[in-house]
Amino acid sequence: MILASASPLGLLLSAAAALAYAVPALGARAMGGVGARRVLLLAWLLHGLLLAYNLLDGPPRFGFAPALSITVWLALTVYAVESQLYPQMRARWALAGFGAVAVVLALLFPGTALPHTSSPLLPLHWALGIAAYGMFAAAVAHGWLMTRAEHQMRAASQAVEGGVPLLTLERLMFRFVGAGFVLLTLTLIAGTFFGEQLYGASHVGWRWDHKRIFTVLSWITFAVLLIGRWRLGWRGRRAVRVLYAGAALLLFGYVGSRFVLEVLLGRVA
Incomplete structure (x- = not known):
């Protein structure tokens, strides 16, 4: 603190x-x-x-x-x-x-x-990662709105999510998932192939640390979600649950690991 x-x-x-x-x-x-x-x-x-x-x-x-x-x-x-x-x-x-x-x-x-670096790619790398977080956060928000609207419908509520159709919320959710998936893919590619230029010689090639593992797991989860939507027609609760799982893994990838380092362990690096 x-x-x-x-x-x-x-x-x-x-x-x-x-x-x-x-x-x-x-x-x-x-x-x-x-x-x-x-x-x-x-x-x-x-x-x-x-x-x-x-x-x-x-x-x-x-x-x-x-x-x-x-x-x-x-x-x-x-x-x-x-x-x-x-x-x-x-x-x-x-x-x-x-x-x-x-x-x-x-x-x-x-x-x-x-970290200080002479590479102009580092700000772009960080921007891609944060933008991916933002897109998935927007997708999670729409998933929550979908779930709430569905509960209102089942309870015969008079006002179902202010009149926003479920199909509209679902379509918007998957659009944000798709955009976030593209940004996350670009972030992983940049970190893998340009790690030395971004962070120095200590980041050459692929490193299986906890951040990378959780990020890759989240990428796989979002890929499964998009394939399930495209090939199997996933929608509703199933799609939202997979979205939540992928978002949780992505959150653990950077935010969770940094929380442990900064707050629980009191480390600054």
Whole structure:
């Protein structure tokens, strides 16, 4: 925990973003759809400013909490776009809650400085990996919306996910899975064939560490999901369960391992 190292502006942006997220997370129903959407948009903007400030203020730092923070922000970016196309999609309170938790965690556990390298491929490699996380996070959110909508239908609820059809949610979920799979594939290829240029001589070739194992297992799981959808017509609960399994493996691959190192073991490398 390196809270003392945060700058005053960084602390202010973190507090403002977390508070803005907390408002719709705790009072979305009382505020109404329009009010909650506006406050969530403000929180998203503050969160984006915070991420940009942390990137430009001194050496960039990275760890499990910043990775979660960027992933949640990307998922909210997807929601901000989709809410314009599907205004009836309602996941504001859940996304706002995740946003508040992610901002606070990134403040408490800012991670370690990124390794210095002369390779211009390293920022691209990191961007591909984070973008993959964001796409799969968006897919998981749509899977959760599908599950909730199905439960509402079975309970004969009067309002089924604000009117968003299940088939629409399912189609969007698989689109994000497909996009995330492509990005994850490119990330693995870059790490395998350009490891020396990215990280130095210690990362030549293929290394079977815990991060690589979990990442490859997640890649296989997502591949099975896409093949099952294409060849066997997987959908509904089965598809969502496989999606959750792949997302959990991917989360363990980097975020989980970094959490163990940084929090449980107290190591910074």
